[in-house]
Structure formats: structure tokens, C-alpha cells
């Protein structure tokens with residue numbers, strides 16, 4: 001029995017907000033879990049503090065599955081990003097504890113390494129095609145085998161995935177949501193030329209990816225996919241909102257471009273039809289937002305039956321704790337596809353020292369027992385929570401749209 005004697009939530013803002021759960025056992029072994037839900041951080045902190053931590057005290061940290069079921073079924077109100085992020089944080093922390101107690105890195109507990117490392121993709125973005133291609137070339141020079149291309153759209157002041165001049169890309173940038181205008185027509189004219197120029201400049205040995213960020217209808221997505229087919233993208237991400245999973249049938253009727261969906265999903269039920277009907281090729285659900293390692297393994301196991309591979313979300317709003325967990329999972333899972341990498345700032349990395357590393361376009365979780373992740377609490381305490389929202393988008397006539 002590894003009795004849980006205390007647990008607490010640490011909220012810190014070293015440049016952006018992160019919520020971390022620390023669970024401690026009587027033996028003095030503790031584990032860390034990420035509970036960050038971008039733009040809604042304090043909702044998860046409260047869910048943990050007010051509704052989860054009191055139920056954890058006295059339980060056996062080794063009973064990961066039972067605690068998962070207890071928090072999922074026991075809440076009565078199942079699923080949802082807040083609940084599932086809170087469960088995810090507990091689950092990660094318990095795997096961390098189990099690994100430390102066993103003296104093994106978590107990937108060994110998950111069956112051991114299935115590969116030498118996890119291929120990652122980096123983000124190349126720029127105000128126009130030239131700048132984006134320059135950024136892509138810089139990534140290839142750093143060894144990246146896969147690069148996501150997002151470029152400014154002529155005629156639109158701002159668009160998803162493109163950093164403001166001279167800054168890192170960080171979408172949660174306002175104490176109230178900032179608003180930008182969207183035009184599908186202008187966007188649609190800009191993507192194929194970006195890929196055409198990128199293939200000319202980068203050749204065919206690098207994987208190229210693109211994120212539509214939920215902004216097309218299924219038939220528009222079918223058209224975009226068809227236009228991109230000649231440039232062989234690795235994937236096109238979130239071509240249309242996925243609440244209606246059957247909508248992806250229409251996209252499949254029109255294009256064979258590989259599709260990646262699921263960063264906003266929080267359970268296997270969000271992806272079930274997409275996977276079973278083979279309407280997607282990569283499932284992007286993350287450890288933190290979908291109930292931790294325990295639940296993402298279930299999603300991956302279902303996906304494996306249908307030749308759907310993993311492509312976990314890895315934006316900077318997922319803390320280094322999630323990155324560590326994602327790499328242990330990615331190294332071991334049979335149907336790994338790719339892992340997103342948006343490197344954290346130096347400051348974030350100092351607050352969260354870690355065993356994972358990047359080399360030649362691949363990442364490895366390291367061999368420290370547990371997840372191989374720490375939090376410098378003294379440093380974390382210096383950076384107070386700062387309210388920050390994700391932006392919203394409207395069509396040019398003022399209609400609310402999908403950001």
C-alpha cells in the first residue's frame with residue numbers, strides 16, 4: 001500500500017499559466033500531473049482542490065485503474081474537459097509515483113520501448129509564404145523530420161498559428177479574448193501556393209503538416225484536401241469541427257489526404273465513430289485533456305484496430321509534465337504516429353526540470369524513474385497566475401465563427 005497522505009495544486013505563470021498537481025505518499029514518494037486547460041485554468045484547479053483531493057487522501061496510489069474509475073464513474077457527471085483534465089492530472093501523478101517506487105521509467109511499465117525515439121513535428125510560421133518557408137528551412141537545419149506550415153493570409157490582419165512579428169506564438173494573449181476576422185475564401189486561396197513553394201524549397205524528404213483549426217465546412221475541407229494532394233502532406237489537421245463525427249464521411253468522399261483530429265477531445269467517445277469508420281488517420285487527443293495515460297492507452301488501443309495512429313497535441317499550453325507523459329506513452333505505444341513539439345521557453349524549462357530530450361527530430365523521455373519531471377516550487381511561486389484568454393474569430397460581416 002502506498003498511502004496518499006496529501007495532494008496540492010500549484011498554479012504558476014512563467015510567461016504563461018500552468019496548473020500542476022502534486023500527490024504525496026506516506027513513504028515520501030510524490031508524483032506530478034499536469035492539469036492545464038488553456039484559458040480555463042482555475043476551473044480545473046478548483047475541481048481538483050474542492051472535489052478530487054479530499055477523495056484521494058488515504059487511498060492506495062498503486063491502484064491507478066481503480067482511482068481512475070472512481071473519479072470517472074464516481075462523479076456521476078461524466079466527461080468534459082474540466083473533469084477529464086483533473087482525472088488526467090491524478091492519473092499522471094500516480095504513474096509517476098508507481099515508476100519511482102519501481103525504480104523504472106514509466107515507459108518500461110507500459111511495455112517498454114517500441115522504437116528508438118518519438119518523431120516530432122515543429123512549427124514553421126510567418127507573415128507570408130517566404131517567411132514561413134525560411135522558418136521551415138531553419139527547422140530542417142535543426143534536424144526536424146516533420147514541420148507544420150502556417151502562413152499569414154493576404155487580406156487578413158491575423159490568423160491562427162502565426163506569431164506576431166518578433167514574438168513566439170502564444171494564442172492565449174489577452175486578459176479578455178482578442179477578436180480577429182476570418183475569410184474562408186482568402187484562406188483557401190493561400191494554402192496550396194504555400195505547399196507548392198514549400199516543396200520547391202524543401203524537397204520531398206521532410207514531412208509537411210498543416211492545421212486548419214476547425215475553420216472549414218466538410219465540402220470546403222474536401223476541396224482543400226484535393227488541392228493539397230499533389231504536395232503529399234503528412235496530415236491536414238482539424239479540417240472541420242468534429243462534434244458531428246459523421247461529417248468526416250463527406251471529406252473522405254472527396255480527398256485521400258491524411259486527416260488528424262482530436263486535440264479538443266476528452267474521451268474515447270469523442271473519437272469512436274471517427275476511428276471505427278476510419279474517417280481519420282491520426283488521433284490527436286492528449287494525455288492531460290483526456291484522463292491521463294490510463295485513458296489515452298484505451299483510445300490508442302481502439303485506434304490500433306483500425307490502423308489509426310497517434311499524433312498527440314503538444315502545444316506550449318500543455319506543460320512539460322504532459323510532454324514527459326506523452327513521450328513515455330509515445331515510446332511504448334505500438335501505433336505511434338508523431339508527437340507535436342512547440343518548445344517551451346527557457347524559463348518554463350527552468351521551472352520544470354526534466355529528463356526528456358530532443359535530438360535530430362526525435363524525442364526521448366529519458367530513463368529517470370517515473371515520468372522524469374520536477375517542479376521548482378520556489379521559482380514557480382514567483383510567477384503568479386495571470387488571467388489569459390484564447391482569441392475568438394468572427395467572419396468579416398461580424399458573425400461569430402470558430403477560432
Ligand code: GCO
Nearest residue numbers: 038171211213263314315317
Ligand atoms: C495545435 C493547436 C494549438 C491550440 C492551442 C489552444 O495544433 O497545436 O491547434 O495551437 O490552438 O493548444 O490552447
Ligand code: MG
Nearest residue numbers: 211237238263
Ligand atoms: Mg491544432
